[in-house]
Amino acid sequence: MKSVFVLTIIGFFSALLLYVTNDITKVPIEKAMERVKVEALRQIFPFEFKNDDIKTVIDESGKEFFEIKGEDNNLKGVAVETSSNEGYSGEIILLLAVSPKGEVFDYSVLAHKETPGLGNKIENEPFKKQFKDKTLDGFNWKVKKDGGFVDELTAATISSRAATDAVKKGLEVVSKKYFSGNKK
Amino acid sequence: MNAWQEFNKGIIKENPVLVALLGLCPVLAVTTTVINGLGMGLATTFVLLGSNIVISLISKLIPSKVRIPCYIVVIATFVTIVDLLIQAFSPALNKSLGIFIPLIVVNCMILGRAEAFASRNKLWYSILDALGMGIGFTLALFLLSAIREILGSGTIFGIAIAGNMPPILIFVLPPGAFAALGFIVAAVIYFTKKNKGAK
Numbered sequence: 001m002k003s004v005f006v007l008t009i010i011g012f013f014s015a016l017l018l019y020v021t022n023d024i025t026k027v028p029i030e031k032a033m034e035r036v037k038v039e040a041l042r043q044i045f046p047f048e049f050k051n052d053d054i055k056t057v058i059d060e061s062g063k064e065f066f067e068i069k070g071e072d073n074n075l076k077g078v079a080v081e082t083s084s085n086e087g088y089s090g091e092i093i094l095l096l097a098v099s100p101k102g103e104v105f106d107y108s109v110l111a112h113k114e115t116p117g118l119g120n121k122i123e124n125e126p127f128k129k130q131f132k133d134k135t136l137d138g139f140n141w142k143v144k145k146d147g148g149f150v151d152e153l154t155a156a157t158i159s160s161r162a163a164t165d166a167v168k169k170g171l172e173v174v175s176k177k178y179f180s181g182n183k184k
Numbered sequence: 185m186n187a188w189q190e191f192n193k194g195i196i197k198e199n200p201v202l203v204a205l206l207g208l209c210p211v212l213a214v215t216t217t218v219i220n221g222l223g224m225g226l227a228t229t230f231v232l233l234g235s236n237i238v239i240s241l242i243s244k245l246i247p248s249k250v251r252i253p254c255y256i257v258v259i260a261t262f263v264t265i266v267d268l269l270i271q272a273f274s275p276a277l278n279k280s281l282g283i284f285i286p287l288i289v290v291n292c293m294i295l296g297r298a299e300a301f302a303s304r305n306k307l308w309y310s311i312l313d314a315l316g317m318g319i320g321f322t323l324a325l326f327l328l329s330a331i332r333e334i335l336g337s338g339t340i341f342g343i344a345i346a347g348n349m350p351p352i353l354i355f356v357l358p359p360g361a362f363a364a365l366g367f368i369v370a371a372v373i374y375f376t377k378k379n380k381g382a383k
Contacts, residue, residue, distance in 0.1 A: 021264070035275070
């Protein structure tokens with residue numbers, strides 16, 4: 001009986017302590033996550049923008065689109081989270097920026113578990129540069145080994161394939177929403 | 185044993201990583217860069233200090249049958265606090281340490297100190313024990329992560345070091361962690377034996 005009592009008391013005080021901590025850190029955590037997101041968006045668009053210029057649009061399937069609006073409220077670019085399961089180990093998640101004309105600006109890797117020193121080079125400029133200004137049509141979205149246009153990384157064909165796949169999928173999602181039929 | 189010895193023992197003589205070989209999961213997993221190693225070390229030290237203080241204060245009230253669940257609740261509370269604080273104030277560290285922060289709960293070094301030391305000693309000694317062990321743990325992580333980062337990535341604290349030596353990739357991968365730790369432990373054993381011989 002005493003055991004139950006003591007455990008309950010300890011559990012109660014733990015819960016109290018965590019409640020207070022959660023209360024204190026809630027706002028900073030939200031702000032930190034927001035900052036990380038804005039930072040990531042800043043990296044992949046080739047132009048400057050203010051925090052207020054970002055508009056988050058969520059479509060019916062729950063997918064988030066980050067629209068960057070210019071001065072007269074015209075669309076300067078869209079970013080979307082995209083991923084691929086074709087990676088060497090686990091999912092690769094990218095944040096992809098697309099121009100209003102459907103060209104790739106750049107992407108940043110949000111999460112991956114590829115081999116350090118080999119597969120993680122998908123985060124580096126020489127590999128990323130290949131996708132710049134490419135559109136869905138007129139570019140063969142495969143690595144060269146599979147008969148496409150993308151130069152795969154040495155010893156990391158699988159990672160290269162997965163990154164290409166993720167960029168392509170992201171571009172498709174954006175195209176479907178913004179460029180098919182009902183143009184905004 | 186006097187206070188100084190209680191503090192001192194965790195750093196070299198009973199170092200949790202290099203001598204007792206406790207809590208190796210985070211040691212091997214996060215030491216790819218010095219920043220990660222230090223972050224993990226400090227987070228663990230905080231948890232250890234908190235749990236040692238609380239457990240040494242309440243140990244007389246806890247029936248011995250349920251002592252382990254009680255310790256785990258206390259430890260898990262401090263780990264969650266650290267996790268929330270890191271998420272709030274250091275998102276970059278949160279991203280690179282990720283799942284290994286919540287996993288401090290199962291670091292057997294912390295439960296080991298609670299069971300073997302804090303529950304049997306006074307508050308003041310428990311604090312010294314936690315600080316000593318924490319510093320010992322952090323130092324071991326720092327040493328291992330420095331070796332791995334310099335050899336494996338050619339950087340230290342993320343800054344490239346001079347010299348054109350190509351990085352030895354294996355040191356950022358898990359086998360490199362085992363190898364580097366093995367060499368450090370071997371060196372520690374060698375020097376302790378030598379010291380004993382000299383006396």
